[in-house]
Amino acid sequence: MRCEVCGQDYGVAHNCAGIAAAAEVSDVPAPPKGFALFHYLQEAFRIATWDDAAIRRTMNDPNAILYGVLIYVFAVAMQLATPVVSFLLAGRFEHAMIIAASLAILVIGAGLLDLIRVAVCHALSKWFAAGSGKFTQLLGPLLLGSIVYVLVLIPFIGPLAAGIAWICVFAMVFQEAHGIAPLTAFLFSAAVGVVFIVIQIYSMPLHHL
Secondary structure (H helix, E strand, O other), X not given: OEOOOOOOEOOOOOOOOOOOOOOOOOOOOOOOOXXXXXXXXXXXXXXXXXXXXXXXXXXXXXXXXXXXXXXXXXXXXXXXXXXXHHHHHOOOHHHHHHHHHOHHXXXXXXXXXXXXXXXXXXXXXHHHHOOOOOHHHHXXXXXXXXXXXXXXXXXXXXXXXXXXXXXXXXXXXXXXXXOOOHHHHHHHHXXXXXXXXXXXXXXXXXXXX
16 A cells, blocks of 8 residues: 555555655646647637636646737637628628728737736736636637637627637636636626627727728
8 A cells, every 4th residue: 555645655554754745747748849830729729619628738838828829810800801701792892902901900909908808807806706827827828719709700690609709718718727716707707708899899990881
């Protein structure tokens, strides 16, 4: 038998020295070396499907933030794909060019709003739920999880599906990073998310055309 305190093997009797066993090796693997976009795309899809292990793997990985920015820019840009294609098919080339040219404004605006949203939820988790996570631990998983924005391409229900999926990913990341209750994380994410989704909708360039 093995003593759970000192880790020594013994037979019938054992005089424990009281030395704690060595700490177990972390189950979080080291991030891959070199160009690893495919790896982080896989992690993004796992986070989008509520894989808590993927969130834990990426929340302390600085490379997750870098690749997450690329995925975020692509996912947000997809919000313009449908209107641009619609205008092109309708022969309204000038409108299509205007929408396409506003891509930088959309990405910067959405990025600022989402960053403020993360900061607000982070503050709520710290002040009202004794959250233990760091702000930087939220960025990697959330940027990767933003791949759910591509759901806007689904006809009719796309924007609603993307909004609900983003709120769920938000809640999962805050639950894992801050160690708060699932319901608390969801309420914070949903309340702040609804407000910011409305702001994003009315701040998009397409809304004013």
